[in-house]
Amino acid sequence: MKFRLATALALTLAFTSMATPIATAEQQAAQFRTVAPQAFSTAELQAYGLSANDAAQVAELQRQGYQVRVLSAEEAAQYSGGMSNRTWWIIGAVVVIAVVVAASN
């Protein structure tokens, strides 16, 4: 009986938590500002190293206010992002442990 009560309470809380965002959504949907996409200007093409003829030209654009430094090929090859699927499973296990700790406290 106690177990049934616990389960009923659990399901009630869970479904309440799922229903709440929907109710909130109807009340608080925000309006964001947006802008139309613009292709790079000639100056930006140069500043981003896409059409500049030499490094001096990029430096000149930086002197004009562009706080830009184009990555070297080595840097671009070195920087990477991603993780193995095994890592993902480990993270899932950590989350479960964190939840158990939170619940037991």
Place this chain on the structure above:
Amino acid sequence: MTLREIALAFLLAVCVAACATSPTSDLTAFAARSASNSFEPFETPIASEGALVLSVVHDPQTSGASCGAHVLASVVNYWRGAGTISGAALFNAAPPADVEAGYSMAELIALAGRQGLLASGVRLNLPDLLRELENGRPVLLPVRIPSIYVQNRTLPGADRPLLGLAADLAVQRVGQVSEITNLALVNHYVLLVGYDRDRAVVVEPVMGYRTISFERLARYRRPFNDAAIVFSAAPAASPPPRASRRRG
């Protein structure tokens, strides 16, 4: 009902809610619950009319190493039209050379070029990032973040305002420990699509639209020395993108 049973009920509820966790994949959904999917523990909704958010469709991440492909798919679809390509198709056609480490920035720049975009790897500070956004151009950012923030299985309370609070705090605490100890950090890609007064809006390939404070974003970008990839549609008269030509 004993304390133990209450704890069990809470745990069950968290697990049930966690199974229902879903990413915030488009701007309409994000507008409806901008406070519920954040890197910050106590976030308020973005209600300011001054907030700029570009409408980018989230391409959900399907495997650990594919985050770069999914972020890039969002960029391609933004510039060339919805449904042009999926991250899964990009990943299958051109997987990263190192499937454990994921895509390098150089690989993503080359892939973007093949999709008809101009792309360049650069270092941008915050004002320059915001200038890109004001020109309607999302920016791809490499970040190094606690891995607990970017998993898609049973993330309890990610977008649940009531039930998930305790679990969310626990996740935040694990994230803090991860940052302090430098353990369980992963390199990841996110797409910067908007900003408010003191926070950015990113499309993160696992959980979609998320808010993150400028301070936290700067901290996560620091290991990459503020590296970023900027994109633009290629003008008809412009030369093709030159991914291999870089300057230091």
